[in-house]
Structure formats: structure tokens, C-alpha cells
Amino acid sequence: MDEHEKDNLRLLKNLNIGYVNPVNVNLLCPICRLPLLNPIATPCGHTFCEECILSALEISNNCPYDRKEIKCEEFKKVDRLILNILNELEIYCPNKMNGCPHICQRQFLYEHYHHCEYELVECPHSLCHQKVIKKELQEHSNQCDYKEIECEFCKKIYLQKDKMKHIKNCEEFEKAESSVKEDLIIECKYKKFGCLWQDKLKLVEEHEKSCKYHQFEGFFENVYTKNQRQLETENSELKRKIYQLTDEITELRRELDIYKNNNMVIQQQQAVSESMAELENEVQLLKCDMQNTNLTLNDLEMRYNMMVIDENIRLKEEIQSLRTSFQSIQFQMLSFMKYIKGTLQNNGIGPSFTKPILNQKNNDGSNTSPSTSFLPATYNSSKLIKSASANFDSPTTTSTTTSAANTMNDLFKNYNFPTSAATTTTSHTYSKSDVGTTTTTYDTIRRERRFSKI
Numbered sequence: 001m002d003e004h005e006k007d008n009l010r011l012l013k014n015l016n017i018g019y020v021n022p023v024n025v026n027l028l029c030p031i032c033r034l035p036l037l038n039p040i041a042t043p044c045g046h047t048f049c050e051e052c053i054l055s056a057l058e059i060s061n062n063c064p065y066d067r068k069e070i071k072c073e074e075f076k077k078v079d080r081l082i083l084n085i086l087n088e089l090e091i092y093c094p095n096k097m098n099g100c101p102h103i104c105q106r107q108f109l110y111e112h113y114h115h116c117e118y119e120l121v122e123c124p125h126s127l128c129h130q131k132v133i134k135k136e137l138q139e140h141s142n143q144c145d146y147k148e149i150e151c152e153f154c155k156k157i158y159l160q161k162d163k164m165k166h167i168k169n170c171e172e173f174e175k176a177e178s179s180v181k182e183d184l185i186i187e188c189k190y191k192k193f194g195c196l197w198q199d200k201l202k203l204v205e206e207h208e209k210s211c212k213y214h215q216f217e218g219f220f221e222n223v224y225t226k227n228q229r230q231l232e233t234e235n236s237e238l239k240r241k242i243y244q245l246t247d248e249i250t251e252l253r254r255e256l257d258i259y260k261n262n263n264m265v266i267q268q269q270q271a272v273s274e275s276m277a278e279l280e281n282e283v284q285l286l287k288c289d290m291q292n293t294n295l296t297l298n299d300l301e302m303r304y305n306m307m308v309i310d311e312n313i314r315l316k317e318e319i320q321s322l323r324t325s326f327q328s329i330q331f332q333m334l335s336f337m338k339y340i341k342g343t344l345q346n347n348g349i350g351p352s353f354t355k356p357i358l359n360q361k362n363n364d365g366s367n368t369s370p371s372t373s374f375l376p377a378t379y380n381s382s383k384l385i386k387s388a389s390a391n392f393d394s395p396t397t398t399s400t401t402t403s404a405a406n407t408m409n410d411l412f413k414n415y416n417f418p419t420s421a422a423t424t425t426t427s428h429t430y431s432k433s434d435v436g437t438t439t440t441t442y443d444t445i446r447r448e449r450r451f452s453k454i
């Protein structure tokens, strides 16, 4: 920071600065709530005026913004861009209250301020103490009551306000020639109140008779003069207050604008939250619909499952009934084979004669049934089933079936019958109790049909 910047900063710190436009909140110091002066960044990412944060650190080692611990050594300079934005903020001349209309960038305050014609300065006459703006200093100084004047006759020093008094008492003036005395130019003693009269000394008495100010002599001498300084002080104080109030009004207007904007934002937020609520309601309704649909789906699924279970039970029952039919057919077959065996033995014909008959039946795959000519006229199937059931009264269906099938195989072996593919498949399938497959069901049905004509 160069000297000029330091001087400028000092002015900005010590004077009451008014900003022309509202300053972005991000450029305000969180401590003094004013636009940042000589900003500095903490490690936690917050920015303060250097002076503000240093005085805050004297009280506590925590960041005033988020209470994180901070150390001066860790402070960083802020970005040049931020500094430029701060430097270019427009401000009023601090002498605005004295009438200065100047507006400038913050960084150029020093240049203007030290040449500002509206700066208040004290009257150079030691006894005066009055403050006047620079612009009017010369004029005031010339008219100042306390201006020291050297008497042109006695060379003594008197105050301007005492000119008449001195002249009247000046011994050297008395001694002077009458022409000189008469030609001495003198001003009305009420000049400072506004009387512009000035003329030769001999005409003073004549003027005083007609001077309006002279007629209020008592007022000016006693009341006005005594109170003038006080009134002037009060006046400047009031001016100061007016400017402060103007600044406050500007600030309040700015806050009101922000408030109005916030209000608008709040209204918008309300509108948004209302539409959100509507949407939520719709979502809720949709959820209800979804639940209803799910319930319906579950219901349908349950019904479908029930249907499937019913169908399964029905199929199982059907399979069971088919199995029972098959068993009964096997029993019939067994009885039939016994019957054939008995018949063949009785007729003295060897088992080889039966081969072509059985082969024909098993190989052509059609529904051709064996000839019924072997059956005697007295053949009674129900009797045969009953007798066969007595032999195969096993506890489980599977074992019954298996034993029945095995018995049949044994029978075929004993009689040297070729075991056909269909029989083997059936035997194998039933031994595994695999009755659920379509093939087996189909085979069983075919077999049942094949033997139903017996």
C-alpha cells in the first residue's frame, strides 16, 4: 500500500462516508456492517476490515462469523478484483452537509477532499474561533471583527470591530489635518449585519440617523451579537443533523426496497409452496390409486393362485384316478395272463405260440387289441380284480405299482416274452413315481385306452 492509499484509507476511516448506491451485502464487513475497508480474509473464508478483525481478535481468537479459531499470521489479502470493486464504489464528498455536490470513486477521495472548497476551516484570526467553509474564508477574514488592523496614524494595532472606538481615541488622528480626517473612509458599524454603506467620516452621523440597522441598535448589540455565535453553532449542528437524517432516510428507503423485494420473494415462495402442496396432494392421490391397484393385483394373483392350486388338485386327482385305473388294468392283465397260461397248459400248446400275438400288439402302436377269442364265455373281470387285489394289497401306491410292474416283468421273463419298449418305459417311469410329466400321463392314457377294450 503506497502513501496515497494510506492517506485515502485514513480519510475513509475517520470521515462519515455516504455511498451513492446501495452496496452489495457481500461487500459489507460483518463486524461494522459498512463497506469493507482494507479487507482481509480469514483462513475460514470470511472477510473483514483489517481494523475490525484485529480489534475483535483482542477479545477472542475466534472468527466472529463462524467461531472457528483464527490467527493473524494466517490472514490473506483479498482478491484484486474485490479491491477494485470496493475502490470504485461511488461516494458523496464528506462535506456534502456544507454544500459540496461532489461525487467520486472511493479511491479518489483524498485528491478531492484536500481541495474541497466546502471543508470547514477555522477563521485565522486567533480571537474569532468561527468556522467557515474554505470558499468563504477570504471574504470572512476580510470582514472578521477580529481582523487586526494597523492604525495608519498611530501605527497601533486594533481589531476591526473597534475601528470607530480607536479613531475617536487616537491621538495621532486628532493631530492630523482636518482634510485628512474628513476624507477618511469609514464603513457602517452594522456592515456585518448587512449595511453596505461606507463613506467619509464626517457623514457617519448623518448615515446613522437613517440606517435601519442603527434603529435596532439595542437588538444587534445585545441580543444578536451575544447569541450570534451560539446561533451559528446551532445552525451548523442542525445542518449536520439534517444531513444525517437525510442519510438515514436514504438508508431506510434502501432497506424498505429490500424488504419489499423480500416480500415479493416471500409471496413467490408462498405461491410455490401452495403449488407444491397441490402437487403433494396429487402425489398422495396417485399413491392411493397405486395402493388400490396393488390390492386389486394381489387379489387377482390370489385368485389366479387359487385357480392354479384348484387345477393342480384336479390334475392330481385325475392322475390318481388314472393311476388307480392303470393298477386295476394291471391286475386284470395279471389275471388275464394267468388265465391264458392255464388255458395254454390245458390245451398242451407251448408259450412260443403266444409270441406273435403279443408282439403284434406291442409293435404296431395302434389301438389294436388282442383277440378276445381267448376269453371264455364265463369270464368275469370283477372277480379277477378282486382276487388280484388280494395278492397286491401293498401299503403305498408306488410300491404297489412297482411290485405290480415287477411281477409283470417277471411274468414276461418266465414265459420268455420279449419286453417291449413301451413296457420298459412305463416300468421305469413308475418306479420313480414320476407321474406328473405329460409323456407319462399320455402313455398312461394310451395304455388305459389300449386295455379298456379287454
Ligand SMILES: [Zn+2]
Pocket (backbone or CB within 6 Å): 029, 030, 031, 032, 033, 034, 036, 037, 048, 049, 052
Ligand atoms: Zn469493518
Ligand SMILES: [Zn+2]
Pocket (backbone or CB within 6 Å): 042, 044, 045, 046, 063, 064, 065, 066, 067, 068
Ligand atoms: Zn469465519
Ligand SMILES: [Zn+2]
Pocket (backbone or CB within 6 Å): 093, 094, 095, 096, 100, 101, 102, 112, 113, 116, 117, 118, 119
Ligand atoms: Zn467536497
Ligand SMILES: [Zn+2]
Pocket (backbone or CB within 6 Å): 123, 124, 125, 128, 129, 130, 140, 141, 144, 145, 146
Ligand atoms: Zn473571523
Ligand SMILES: [Zn+2]
Pocket (backbone or CB within 6 Å): 151, 152, 153, 154, 155, 156, 166, 170, 171, 172, 173
Ligand atoms: Zn491610531
Ligand SMILES: [Zn+2]
Pocket (backbone or CB within 6 Å): 188, 189, 190, 191, 195, 196, 197, 207, 211, 212, 213, 214
Ligand atoms: Zn448602516
